[in-house]
Amino acid sequence: MTDSNDKSYDINFFKPTPGIVRDSNRIITMFIIIWFVGVFGFQFLLIATNKPTPEDTLVTFNKVWPQIESGEATLIQQQEFSKTLLMVLGKNIALSETDRTVLKESLSLTAANLTLGLTLEPQTVANALNLKDTGFDKLMVELLPHSLIQTESTAHSADLPAIMAKYCIHPRGPLTEFTFLGFPFHYWYTAQFLLALFVLLCLLYALRIEHLYKKYGFVEEHD
């Protein structure tokens, strides 16, 4: 006989009845904790250990910017300044159109200054910037035809330092600086290890739960 108040049929994950339900809930809880900490715990750890870190590009920019702004920069300072702008323009990230234009205007203004306003022809500007035909310099030379524009402005935008900071300060810390199998460690952990952990958790769960069902003689099939 059964009645609607019969508590022996109650299922509550947080108040399991002794026996198979309690044991299986313990297994499930353990797996969910591992899963949760593995995924979100690590991301919180990244937040805790990372600090805003400027790129070398930004350090150089900040060093020469006062002279550039006051119009007292030397030839070398102008070259360094131009290279920092190219470094950001060549990042291949979604720069906003406004930011991109400001960067291009500043670069073109400096290039015109370096070439004495004669031309914005890319190879001439490359020579003026003392860019070589190897390494990063070569990439910057290839960028120039797409980065020089005719501009009416005669001064650099006051927004430039903020724009440079926006794209050149990154959250970095020990977990991002350490490399593993060629990857930055945090990237490997999230992109590779977590997925392997998920497969392992599923496999171990299947084995553990089947062992439990055998122990309690639970026959799963009812149809």
Added chain:
Amino acid sequence: MKNSFLRLILPFIICLLATSAYAEDVAATATQLEGSFKIIPGVILIVILVTFILVGLLNRAKDTQSYWAAGRKISPVGSGMAIASNWMSAASFLGMAAIMYGAGYHGLSYVVGWTGGYVLLMVLMASQVRRYGKYTAADFIGDRYYSKGLRGIGAILAILISLSYCVGQFAGIGLMFKWILGIDYATAVIVGSSVVLLYTLISGMMGVTKNMQIQYVIIIISFMVPMFLMCYKYGYAFLLPHIGYGQAVTDIVNGLPAKEGLTNAIGNSMGILPSPEFAMPFDPATGKNAFQWMAICFALMVGTAGLPHVIQRFYVVPRARDARASVVWGLFFICLLYWSAPLYSTFGKILSANPEIGALNKDAIVVYAAQLAALYAPIVGLLAAGAVSAAFSTVSGLLVAGASAFSHDLYYRTLNPNASEKTQMLMARIGTVLMAVIVCSIALLKLALIAQLVATAFSLAGCTIFPLFLLGIWWSGSNRAGAWAGVIVGGGISFIAITYFVASKLGFVLPLNDFVTLYLNPWYFAWIGAPLAILANIIVSKMTGCDTPIEIKKFLATQVHGVKTAD
């Protein structure tokens, strides 16, 4: 089994080999990024589609039983491949790389969300749902909450989720048809939709399941071969490209100076200026933050455990034990692709670094990366065909799930219980056509990136179906009133999020737009919607008292959870 598999895959192999005869003459065409008809990719696509239809015809559904659940004849490995193929849609094949290409580490939230959800599915749902023994998600909801109305709601939700999920797939199919055929996007979507509809109508789920196994093989081969070649060509560890591309990620962070003699297909130097934002977590330069990463990840995980067409796959395995085994196999097969996806965004990032390339359509970066690496034309063609295959396998499963909900749960179980087998089949087919037409119309609007469109379906499932299954299985005190409350809260939050999204696309700015866009974003509103729906279900169930019928409680305890009783 072996013979049957060979019989299925042989026509495809023969046709594929035949196409290679033309490869040399037209190899150059595959390096055109856009615009013209590409013969080799086109031929490969046609061969694959013909193979799918032939397999569908050979294994076509004979009655509603086989249409809905394939007669429960699938082995765990086969079912795992079907789960993987069903799962790996255009969002996995094209969309994840697109997000990572645009937003770096932020895109990994999709990779982790779409795999981590399987752990939830495994420990909380898979075998329990199988032991409950219903055919569809709506069947379970209607039975567990002893409500015809909730069964209808479950069916409607299943249809809405399938529709939303399909939009991203149809967009992916359109994009690849556009790339291969050199036609405009709208025509490509219509052509692709017609083909996938025809195929689903012919085959049904039995054909779909068999096809899914073939589709998995095609998807994984087409995705992996270019990886080996790209790593080899550019000097990364090519024997295990899943690991080999790690150095390329570090190269992007530190910058990769131009290497002598190494260029992309257009002749730009192979190299990139230092771009740490590609790999650094929650980098402000990408415009994304930690909250968004975690919200997307969580929403995709609960969505995974609430997707009707995924849960439904557990009904087609013979035993509950097989349901668990099929999840393990399925997840492993899925991970083979997910471990690889960031490689395409990484190489895409380096190879498209020169502005001469212009702004690429992010959703096609997988194919563009292979093209920019100047890989052999048939390889790029196979990659594009693999993308279509990925979208096809998911769409056909979704259309079957949606049609099942329409025909079985809405029409037969709710509206016309006396309907004959023939009428039910007819309704299933009408449902499939209706869904395809609606989805095609929405896909033409190009509302967002593929992965984002698909993520909306996950949030919808996470807010509505997931709480019903979770509490339905794990708390017998959850009653009909509680279920209604949960559906209303989850559905309400979904409605708000989607309304704001649609309004913004139509140019309207609603009150609190910035707040809602950040916290109830259409890609991840389940981060809050799912917990609130669960809470509402619990509160209302407690307030109204446990009136779950004793037969259901008994069934849940003994058959689903293995409680032994005296009687």
